[in-house]
Amino acid sequence: MKPPASIRLKPDQPETGKSPGLRNRPRKVAESIKDWITDQNLVPGDRLPQEQELIKTFAVSKGTAREALKVLETQGLIQTRTGPGGGAFITEMPASRARALLANHFFFKNLTISDIYELRQALEPEMAANLAIQLGDQEIATLEKTMVVYDHPPKTIEEEQQQRIAELEFHERLAEFSTNPLQGFICGFLISLLKDLAVCRRIYTRPNPELRERGLSYQAQLIEAFREKDANAAQSIMRAHMASAKRLMEVQEAIVNRGFLPG
Amino acid sequence: MKPPASIRLKPDQPETGKSPGLRNRPRKVAESIKDWITDQNLVPGDRLPQEQELIKTFAVSKGTAREALKVLETQGLIQTRTGPGGGAFITEMPASRARALLANHFFFKNLTISDIYELRQALEPEMAANLAIQLGDQEIATLEKTMVVYDHPPKTIEEEQQQRIAELEFHERLAEFSTNPLQGFICGFLISLLKDLAVCRRIYTRPNPELRERGLSYQAQLIEAFREKDANAAQSIMRAHMASAKRLMEVQEAIVNRGFLPG
DNA sequence: AGATATTTGTTCGTATGTATT
DNA sequence: TAATACATACGAACAAATATC
Numbered sequence: 001m002k003p004p005a006s007i008r009l010k011p012d013q014p015e016t017g018k019s020p021g022l023r024n025r026p027r028k029v030a031e032s033i034k035d036w037i038t039d040q041n042l043v044p045g046d047r048l049p050q051e052q053e054l055i056k057t058f059a060v061s062k063g064t065a066r067e068a069l070k071v072l073e074t075q076g077l078i079q080t081r082t083g084p085g086g087g088a089f090i091t092e093m094p095a096s097r098a099r100a101l102l103a104n105h106f107f108f109k110n111l112t113i114s115d116i117y118e119l120r121q122a123l124e125p126e127m128a129a130n131l132a133i134q135l136g137d138q139e140i141a142t143l144e145k146t147m148v149v150y151d152h153p154p155k156t157i158e159e160e161q162q163q164r165i166a167e168l169e170f171h172e173r174l175a176e177f178s179t180n181p182l183q184g185f186i187c188g189f190l191i192s193l194l195k196d197l198a199v200c201r202r203i204y205t206r207p208n209p210e211l212r213e214r215g216l217s218y219q220a221q222l223i224e225a226f227r228e229k230d231a232n233a234a235q236s237i238m239r240a241h242m243a244s245a246k247r248l249m250e251v252q253e254a255i256v257n258r259g260f261l262p263g
Numbered sequence: 264m265k266p267p268a269s270i271r272l273k274p275d276q277p278e279t280g281k282s283p284g285l286r287n288r289p290r291k292v293a294e295s296i297k298d299w300i301t302d303q304n305l306v307p308g309d310r311l312p313q314e315q316e317l318i319k320t321f322a323v324s325k326g327t328a329r330e331a332l333k334v335l336e337t338q339g340l341i342q343t344r345t346g347p348g349g350g351a352f353i354t355e356m357p358a359s360r361a362r363a364l365l366a367n368h369f370f371f372k373n374l375t376i377s378d379i380y381e382l383r384q385a386l387e388p389e390m391a392a393n394l395a396i397q398l399g400d401q402e403i404a405t406l407e408k409t410m411v412v413y414d415h416p417p418k419t420i421e422e423e424q425q426q427r428i429a430e431l432e433f434h435e436r437l438a439e440f441s442t443n444p445l446q447g448f449i450c451g452f453l454i455s456l457l458k459d460l461a462v463c464r465r466i467y468t469r470p471n472p473e474l475r476e477r478g479l480s481y482q483a484q485l486i487e488a489f490r491e492k493d494a495n496a497a498q499s500i501m502r503a504h505m506a507s508a509k510r511l512m513e514v515q516e517a518i519v520n521r522g523f524l525p526g
Numbered sequence: 527a528g529a530t531a532t533t534t535g536t537t538c539g540t541a542t543g544t545a546t547t
Numbered sequence: 548t549a550a551t552a553c554a555t556a557c558g559a560a561c562a563a564a565t566a567t568c
Binding site: 313314315329343344345346347348349350351 | 531532533534
Binding site for chain 3: 024025026060061062063064067081082083084085086
């Protein structure tokens, strides 16, 4: 259990230079602890020194040390446990937290449906091709289990919305299966945006039978291509799927944005 | 100055449920403040209530309130200023911080050159096509200014390395020019990985004339396509550029990983 | 330019909650 | 169950930064 980190932990802000001495100490302490982590080649599961020891080592007060640890915890680098043998433990940042942090960056950016689908269109076909030669029966079964949620017309508006989420989760599963961590994370992030974006939430509350039927058809074809391990087929099916979904969603976005909607 | 956020600020961890009462209060306070921000439709530049007021409002101690603010600061949501009229101000998270936070997630994931270039190959050609019909003379001039750093063979190892970085910065500029915030950010993030990844740093210290010459040629063609606003040409040039760079870098990665290297 | 008021930043002592043994 | 070790929380006092007069 040694393989050290492949990326250097970099400071969050490139050292503004104009903090004369004592300002923002917790942040600096946090950076020092990061350096210490890399120096010691610590891996997830390892424990940091205890609070008192950190206080002595870095010559700061308890409050400052705690704030520094809070920084690292927020960054997803450590988790703390109470009790004997407790303390701060190196941890791998779960994708969910990484997504949440990243979403903050786009909070005021006013993303559009088109922005998101442009990337899905660029990424998911390739991902589908990769998955075709890789997925086993069990994974394919998981995908099919997700599909049963929307393999029939919705009876209520609530079911309509649940089906939309389930359709997205089909693609979320695909992302989880990706062996390229970057590809998997980014595709998953795009899905999470589609789940959270205010525009999307509004769109999902409106009936849209075409989106469901087409999606279902494409996904069924996709499963078939996965079964036959046909990468080319999977790629072109996904390409068509994304192009179709993009078009339909953009129409909905335009309608919703023009306020042709109750509420 | 009203347009409210388009994405809901979501809690970082999906509420484990097993924290009975007093545990992890700062995090909960931070979440409450987030809710308050969304409720009030605050935009970057707006000020949060002062420390003392937060302490009263949320009925916590100063230390806890400060830790909560630290969380929000780490998430890039606020910045604080001292002095009269000071306090915590809503702020837009700079891309640099978002990149740093995201990089933490991949810290223990052992990304490979191939992982990164698979995505560049999928994203940058499309981006180039978009930019072709959008870039003005001034932006193109900026790109050309970056290129002069590596338009000649390097004389020293240090220059070699500087040239590699400059080549990457050419693409970083492209990402900055993108009008799709997602596309721009992700392409920029991939570049930043290539700058920081330990494998890459090692690769860049070795002479590699082919990489430079080919890159230079492709980028010159790209500039030409931008000038003529030829989206198709830009796209296919970038596709070829990425394919070529991917191949060359993978070869280098294999060599470096086998330890055929001094040091 | 300098004094002052305001607000965040830091420290310390103490008390409490919580998990392990 | 009790003891213990540790994180967590509180409040008061002090230090530093900065805007305003």
